[in-house]
Amino acid sequence: MFGIPVTHSDTSKPAGSKHRARAAPDPPPLFDDTSGGYSSQPGGYPAPGADVAFNVNHLLGDPMANMAMAYGSSIATHGKDMVHKELHRFVSVNKLKYFFAVDTAYVAKKLGLLVFPYTHQNWEVQYSRDMPLPPRQDLNAPDLYIPTMAFITYVLLAGMALGMQKRFSPEVLGLCASTALVWVVMEVLALLLGLYLATVRSELSTFHLLAYSGYKYVGMILSVLTGLLFGRDGYYVALAWTSSALMYFIVRSLRTAAMGPDSVGGPVPRQRIQLYLTLGAAAFQPLIIYWLTFHLVR
Template structure:
C-alpha cells in the first residue's frame, strides 16, 4: 500500500492539536495574604491588623488610659477601705504568741485570783505583744478554743447519736453569732458611756472569745464561770477605766463600772446556753 509524500504513521507533517487544560476547581487566593507555606494566611494576621488599627486610634488610646486609671483608683480605694476595717498589722499583733504565753494565759484564765498586776505593758507608747506581756489580749487562744468547742460539740452529739452536719453547722454558727452580738453590745455600751480607751474591736473579740476556754459542766462550769467573770472584770476595768476617765464625773464612772460588770455577768449565761443542749 502506497503512502502519500509527507504523511506517515510516525513524524507526520501535521500534529494533532493538544486539548485545552481543565479549569481549576478553586480560585487561587493566596496572593491576598502574606506569603506562608501551603498558601495559608499568617497566624494572627487579622488580630494584628485590628490591634494596630486600635492602637492607632487616638480615641481608643484615651479610652484605654481612662479605663486603666479608673481600675487603679478603684483598687486603691478597696485596699484603703479594707485596711480601715481589718488592719493586717493590728491583726498580727493579736496572734504574736508563743508556747510559754499560751500556757501561762490558760492558767490565768482558770485561776486568776492570785494575779496582781493587770495593766498592759507599753514600750515607747506601743503595747507589747502577747508573748511579752501576759496581760495583753490575744486571738490565738479564743480561736483555738472556739474550734475545740465545735469539735467537742460534734463528739458529744455523736456519742448521743444525734450528730449531723446540719446540727454541727448550726452549733458553730450560733456560737459565732453570740460572740458578734456580744462585741456589738460592748461597742454600743462604750459609745454610750463615752469611754476613752484603747479598746478596739479586736480587743473585745478577744475578751469575748475567752469564754470557750471554760466549756465544762456542773462543777467545772461553776468554777470556770466564776474565774472568767473575775478575769473579765479586772481586765476590762483596767482597760476601760484608765487614767483619762478617773477624773470624770461620778455618773460616767458608775456607767462604765456597770458596763464592765454586765459584760462579766453575761459570760456564764452564754456558756450555759451554748452547752446545755449537748449534755443529757
C-alpha cells in the first residue's frame, strides 16, 4: 500500500527433504548386570540345570556328604553279608547245586527207573573220596531236577484236564498246586520226625527226603495222562502200576540210607523201627497220588 515490499518466510520443508529426526539415546540401566556367572537366557534367568549342577558339585565337594555316602555303602555291604550268612545257615547253596547236577542221559534213565524199577540190580550210591558222586554220574543219586519239573508239569496238566472238563478257574488251579506242595512238605516233616524218634544215624538230609518224596509227581502225571486218554479204567491201571513201582523204588532206595550203616548188628527193636519207617513212607505214596489225581479224571 505504501510501496514497502513484504517478505513471506516459508518454514515448511519440501517433501523430498533428507533431514530426519535423530533417535533419542537409551536410558541408563538402573542396576548393574550381575548374572555373568550364568549363561544368557531370555528374561535373565539361569540356564536349565545350572542350579542342579551347582548343588551336585557342592554336595560332592562336601566332606560330610562324602562321609555319609561311605557310611551308607558300608551298611549296605554289611547287610548283604549278613543276608548271605543267614541264607547259608538254612540252605547250603553247594548242597543244592549237587541235587541239580544232571544231564539229559541221567534224566532219561532215571525216568525209566521210576517207571520200571524191577530190573535194576545195584541200588548203592557211589562215592569218590568220601564224597557222593553227582546225579549225572550215578543213577542211584537223588536229584531235585526231576521233582521240580514234574511238579510244574503236574500243575499245567491239571489245568488242561480241568479245562477239558469245563471246570477250569484260577482258584481251582492254585488250590491244586498248593495242595500238592503242602502234602510233600508234610511228608518230609513226618519223615524227619520219624528219623529223629527212631534215632537213625544216616546221611539223609532234608534235600534227600524232598527228592524221594517229589518223585511221586512222575507217577501222577502218567496216571492223569492215561486217564485223559483211556478214561477211568485206564487211570486206575496206570495208578496201580505207578504206585507199585514207586513203592518198590522208595523201599530199595531208602533201605540202606534210612537204616544207616551203624544199625547193622545193632539192637533188633531199633532195626524193626527203621524198617517200619521205610515201609510206611513207601506205603503212603499211593494214597497221596490218588488223593491228588482222582478229581482230574472223569
